[in-house]
Amino acid sequence: MVDAAVLAKLEEGYAKLAASDSKSLLKKYLTKEVFDNLKNKVTPTFKSTLLDVIQSGLENHDSGVGIYAPDAEAYTVFADLFDPIIEDYHGGFKKTDKHPASDFGDVNSFGNVDPTNEYVISTRVRCGRSMQGYPFNPCLTEAQYKEMEEKVSSTLSSLEGELKGKFYPLTGMEKAVQQQLIDDHFLFKEGDRFLQAANACRFWPTGRGIYHNDNKRFLVWCNEEDHLRIISMQQGGDLGEIYRRLVTAVNEIEKRIPFSHDDRLGFLTFCPTNLGTTIRASVHIKVPKLASNKAKLEEVAAKYNLQVRGTRGEHTEAEGGVYDISNKRRMGLTEYQAVKEMYDGITELIKLEKSL
Numbered sequence: 001m002v003d004a005a006v007l008a009k010l011e012e013g014y015a016k017l018a019a020s021d022s023k024s025l026l027k028k029y030l031t032k033e034v035f036d037n038l039k040n041k042v043t044p045t046f047k048s049t050l051l052d053v054i055q056s057g058l059e060n061h062d063s064g065v066g067i068y069a070p071d072a073e074a075y076t077v078f079a080d081l082f083d084p085i086i087e088d089y090h091g092g093f094k095k096t097d098k099h100p101a102s103d104f105g106d107v108n109s110f111g112n113v114d115p116t117n118e119y120v121i122s123t124r125v126r127c128g129r130s131m132q133g134y135p136f137n138p139c140l141t142e143a144q145y146k147e148m149e150e151k152v153s154s155t156l157s158s159l160e161g162e163l164k165g166k167f168y169p170l171t172g173m174e175k176a177v178q179q180q181l182i183d184d185h186f187l188f189k190e191g192d193r194f195l196q197a198a199n200a201c202r203f204w205p206t207g208r209g210i211y212h213n214d215n216k217r218f219l220v221w222c223n224e225e226d227h228l229r230i231i232s233m234q235q236g237g238d239l240g241e242i243y244r245r246l247v248t249a250v251n252e253i254e255k256r257i258p259f260s261h262d263d264r265l266g267f268l269t270f271c272p273t274n275l276g277t278t279i280r281a282s283v284h285i286k287v288p289k290l291a292s293n294k295a296k297l298e299e300v301a302a303k304y305n306l307q308v309r310g311t312r313g314e315h316t317e318a319e320g321g322v323y324d325i326s327n328k329r330r331m332g333l334t335e336y337q338a339v340k341e342m343y344d345g346i347t348e349l350i351k352l353e354k355s356l
Contacts, residue, residue, distance in 0.1 A: 146207055
């Protein structure tokens with residue numbers, strides 16, 4: 001049963017959101033009918049409520065999406081809200097659709113998108129994973145955070161070859177190490193206001209940590225937004241090498257840590273925008289000519305389902321004609337297809353920039 005204080009907060013938050021000019025997907029799909037239908041529901045295991053799902057969007061009317069899943073069951077219990085938002089964000093992934101089985105395809109089929117090094121500054125491919133048997137951030141206990149960090153740390157520390165490296169817990173981190181990780185742009189900070197409002201930063205910095213390999217091209221974040229963010233990156237445009245490294249790493253980690261997977265939604269994550277393949281393949285790319293013709297840039301991006309944003313991450317502007325461009329669709333297609341969309345789109349953008 002949902003207690004009175006939670007219901008009162010929900011009613012008040014809903015009234016404010018409904019009266020606002022918020023452009024969030026939450027506002028678009030949380031009709032009065034859906035709200036009334038869901039406000040008294042809780043998830044069976046962790047007793048998460050609608051408030052746990054929508055509080056970030058209720059507090060931040062400038063959210064793009066505005067909802068998170070406090071635990072895996074929330075995707076089912078609050079499906080009337082999650083499903084339309086998922087369909088909208090992931091380009092028509094309907095509630096009757098099923099995400100295909102994981103398939104990284106032929107890892108040798110991608111080459112360098114920018115062999116002459118004129119346009120692409122750096123490339124990265126990341127995916128998110130949740131550990132089976134644990135809820136997402138808002139429901140984790142301090143003991144669970146510690147237990148997860150221990151599992152992740154020991155798993156990663158046993159990696160060999162190019163992936164061999166070191167795990168750095170955020171707890172008790174020395175200043176010099178902290179500064180080095182900041183300089184490398186590896187250190188993640190406590191969540192932004194969107195994550196704070198979703199209750200995703202409790203017991204900070206307990207259970208959080210960073211692993212990177214010796215040449216700093218392979219990185220894992222433990223308990224940032226997701227249980228695991230697995231990242232492969234390097235300077236330049238050699239997507240093939242970066243993708244191969246990521247696939248090798250994911251397969252190695254999965255041998256030791258079972259991941260949370262759903263038959264319909266694919267790999268489960270805290271934020272519904274990352275579901276499915278969970279893959280975000282991106283480049284930092286200089287396209288000064290296209291930058292002065294934003295409409296053309298957006299047109300090509302839309303054709304290949306790409307997301308264009310500033311290099312400081314979400315909610316930022318481009319600096320000096322450098323954009324962060326990535327695949328937007330993560331559901332209803334395989335990992336290979338998601339990366340291929342980015343590969344084809346970037347190839348097209350470079351061709352266009354050259355011709356202008």
